[in-house]
Structures are given as structure tokens and as C-alpha cells.
Amino acid sequence: MENKKSIEAKGNAIMKKEDFAALWKSIRLKVTDTYDVPPEILWVNGSTIGTLGNFSASTGKAKSKKTFNISAIVAAALTNDEVLHYSACLPPDKRKILYVDTEQSRYHCHKVMERILRLAGLPTDQDRDDFVFIVLREQTPDMRKRIIEYMLENMPDVGLLIIDGIRDLMYDINSPSESTDLINLLMRWSSGYNLHIHTVLHLNKGDDNTRGHIGTELNNKAETVLQITKSMQDRNISEVKATHIRDRDFEPFAFRINDSALPEVVDGYVFQQPKQEKSFPLTELTEQQHRTALENGFGKRTVQGYSNVIQALKQGYASIGYERGRNVLVALNTFLVNKRMIVKEGKGYRYNPDFHY
Numbered sequence: 001m002e003n004k005k006s007i008e009a010k011g012n013a014i015m016k017k018e019d020f021a022a023l024w025k026s027i028r029l030k031v032t033d034t035y036d037v038p039p040e041i042l043w044v045n046g047s048t049i050g051t052l053g054n055f056s057a058s059t060g061k062a063k064s065k066k067t068f069n070i071s072a073i074v075a076a077a078l079t080n081d082e083v084l085h086y087s088a089c090l091p092p093d094k095r096k097i098l099y100v101d102t103e104q105s106r107y108h109c110h111k112v113m114e115r116i117l118r119l120a121g122l123p124t125d126q127d128r129d130d131f132v133f134i135v136l137r138e139q140t141p142d143m144r145k146r147i148i149e150y151m152l153e154n155m156p157d158v159g160l161l162i163i164d165g166i167r168d169l170m171y172d173i174n175s176p177s178e179s180t181d182l183i184n185l186l187m188r189w190s191s192g193y194n195l196h197i198h199t200v201l202h203l204n205k206g207d208d209n210t211r212g213h214i215g216t217e218l219n220n221k222a223e224t225v226l227q228i229t230k231s232m233q234d235r236n237i238s239e240v241k242a243t244h245i246r247d248r249d250f251e252p253f254a255f256r257i258n259d260s261a262l263p264e265v266v267d268g269y270v271f272q273q274p275k276q277e278k279s280f281p282l283t284e285l286t287e288q289q290h291r292t293a294l295e296n297g298f299g300k301r302t303v304q305g306y307s308n309v310i311q312a313l314k315q316g317y318a319s320i321g322y323e324r325g326r327n328v329l330v331a332l333n334t335f336l337v338n339k340r341m342i343v344k345e346g347k348g349y350r351y352n353p354d355f356h357y
Contacts, residue, residue, distance in 0.1 A: 038051035038052055038053050041077070041088060041196055042196065043087040044240075044250045047242075047245065047247050048246075049224040049242070050196045050198065052094065052190075052195060053190055053195075054191075054197075055186045055221075055222055055223060056199075056223045056224040056225065057198065057200065057225050058200050059201050059225060059243070060229060060238075065230075066200055069228050069238070069240060069255070069263070070162060071112060071116045072119060073086050073162075073198060074099060074160070075116050075117075076088040078117075078130070078131060083119055084119075084253075084264070085265060090160065091159065093157055094159030096155060096157045096158045097131050097158070098148075098151060098152075099162045101133070101134070102136050102144060102168035103137060109135050113131075115262065117131075118262060134147070141171055145185065148189075149189070152195075159195050161195055161196070163198075164200040165200040165201055166186075166201050167202065167212070170182050173214055174213050175213060178214075179214040183214070186221075201214065203227075216343055216352065220354055223245075224244065224245045224247075226240060226243070231254060231269075233272070236256050236257070237254050237255070237256050237266055237269065238255055239269075253265060254269040285322065290336075293322065294316055294351040295316075296316045296320075297319070298316065298349075300350075302345050302348040303348050303349055309342075317332070337349075339355060341355045
């Protein structure tokens with residue numbers, strides 16, 4: 001870690017030969033090298049959602065019960081057992097969990113901590129060395145990052161780091177440079193300290209997109225992105241699905257809060273098919289057709305105003321022979337936004353060439 005820090009500290013200075021020699025050993029990949037498979041530590045119904053050396057995320061709108069979902073993940077990790085369809089197995093030398101809350105008061109954080117212990121079936125009247133909970137609500141974004149870094153440097157047995165929420169580690173949620181720096185920091189922490197990071201980010205109020213430019217970066221780089229959504233059938237139920245996962249996808253599940261104020265699985269819950277998939281199936285056009293149409297319609301500009309966005313789609317998709325009326329284009333717009341093929345930037349929308357189809 002120290003070599004990486006010293007190299008980064010040089011900023012834009014010209015790299016000297018000896019500096020690059022040290023860096024070269026860490027960046028060159030040889031076919032004759034051998035690497036261990038990253039240890040898997042978190043699963044949902046047998047599908048891997050978390051490995052050491054990587055990071056994942058939970059997303060959802062306000063009041064979707066994201067923190068209840070996180071509580072189940074942490075409870076499973078504390079006991080190396082199964083809680084709410086989450087299973088965990090942390091190595092013996094990586095059993096410590098560091099939980100960082102950047103939003104809530106000490107009172108509400110204490111309630112979360114108690115809930116986790118009750119979910120895990122552990123006593124709530126004594127502190128634990130393997131579960132460290134810190135409250136950073138009053139700190140600045142820079143100080144929050146410094147505190148986390150200091151703790152990781154001095155707690156080598158941390159296997160799981162929870163950051164609730166990631167937005168508060170930055171000043172401008174829409175800053176491309178700050179977002180990239182923060183995602184790079186998560187990657188450096190997770191690989192450098194050999195742990196898994198699970199973080200939380202809100203979705204936009206008006207759609208199912210993760211907030212800001214940091215949301216785009218998170219979707220592109222995270223090992224797994226979970227989405228927690230309030231059920232349209234019963235507002236007391238929350239649905240959990242993977243919007244991005246490197247392992248095989250798992251069947252979504254639903255939970256409710258029981259009389260003991262703990263999340264419990266809703267057995268037999270039937271999920272409704274998303275409307276956009278019915279009206280615009282994913283297989284209708286290929287990835288390259290989408291890319292060509294969006295490049296022709298948007299180019300590199302940000303299109304302002306909803307009617308102008310629909311017009312850009314009409315022109316772009318007509319250029320590949322896909323001419324459709326307004327109703328279909330409106331459904332297509334929803335599909336593209338949900339898949340992050342086009343993303344919000346300021347008050348307009350732009351084509352996102354880094355989308356995953």
C-alpha cells in the first residue's frame with residue numbers, strides 16, 4: 001500500500017525511471033503467473049455477490065428498506081450463517097466487520113446496530129470486537145475518507161466494510177472526476193486490504209437510475225449491484241433483485257418487517273413483470289444496433305428537454321431502419337434510461353457509451 005501511495009502522491013510530476021520500475025512489478029501481467037481465485041464470502045441462494053478484493057452496492061429509493069437489507073447481510077457475515085437468503089463465510093483471519101454510517105444520528109445508528117445483533121441471534125447487552133460501528137455524520141467528505149483509511153490500516157482483520165452511504169464521501173455527486181477518484185479509492189481499498197466493500201446509494205426519485213455520475217461509475221465497476229424496491233402490490237413489502245451481477249443471476253426475493261421490527265422473507269411472493277420488458281424486449285435489437293442509433297441521434301451532446309430527447313431517439317433509430325411512433329419511442333426511452341444506455345447529465349440526457357447490455 002505504501003508504494004501505491006507514494007506514487008499517487010507525485011501527482012502530475014514526471015515519473016522517474018526508478019518510480020516506474022517499482023510500479024511495473026504491480027501492473028504487468030504474465031501468462032506464466034498464477035493467481036488464486038478471489039475468496040467468495042457472500043451469496044444469495046447460491047449465487048456469489050461478494051468476494052474479497054471487490055466491492056458491491058445496494059441501491060434503492062428513500063424508505064425502500066435498504067438499511068434493513070444491509071442489516072441482514074451484516075448479520076449473516078457476523079455468524080457465517082444464512083439470514084434473509086444471504087449466506088456468508090468470512091475467512092478466520094478476516095472475521096471483523098467495519099460498519100460506516102454517514103447519514104444517521106447516533107440514536108438511529110444504535111437501533112441499526114441492535115437490529116443486526118438480534119438478526120444474528122447475538123446478545124445486545126455487550127460489545128463485540130468483531131463488529132465495529134462508526135458514525136461519521138458530522139464529518140466532511142475528506143475527513144470521512146481519511147478516518148476509514150486510517151481504520152483499515154490499523155485493522156488488518158477486517159473482511160467486510162459497509163459504507164452507508166457512498167454519496168457522503170464526495171462533495172459533488174455529478175462530478176465525473178470526483179466520481180472516478182472515489183471508485184478508484186474503493187478498488188484500492190478492497191484489493192489493497194483484501195476485503196469486500198458493500199456500499200449504499202440512493203436511486204433518483206423520478207426513475208430507477210442510481211444518483212449522479214457516481215451511480216454510473218458504480219454500475220460499471222461494482223461486482224454486484226442489488227436494487228431494493230417497494231412492492232407495487234403491497235407497500236409493506238420490499239423486493240430485492242440484482243441489476244448487475246458477475247456470477248449467475250439469482251431469483252429475486254421479497255421481505256417485510258415483522259412485529260419484532262426485523263426483516264423476514266415473504267414466502268410465495270409473485271413478482272410482476274416489468275412493463276418496459278413487455279413493450280420493448282431486450283432481444284429486439286442488438287447491442288451494436290442500439291449503439292449506432294444512439295450515436296446517430298445523440299452524438300456527444302447532451303440533449304435538453306424531454307421532447308428533444310424523443311426526437312433524438314426518433315432520428316437515431318430511424319437511421320438504422322427502426323421507425324416507430326411516439327408511444328413506442330416513449331417506452332424505448334424508459335428502457336434505455338433503466339439500462340443506463342442514456343443517462344441524465346444536469347437537466348438533459350446524453351448517450352452513455354460505457355453501458356452494459
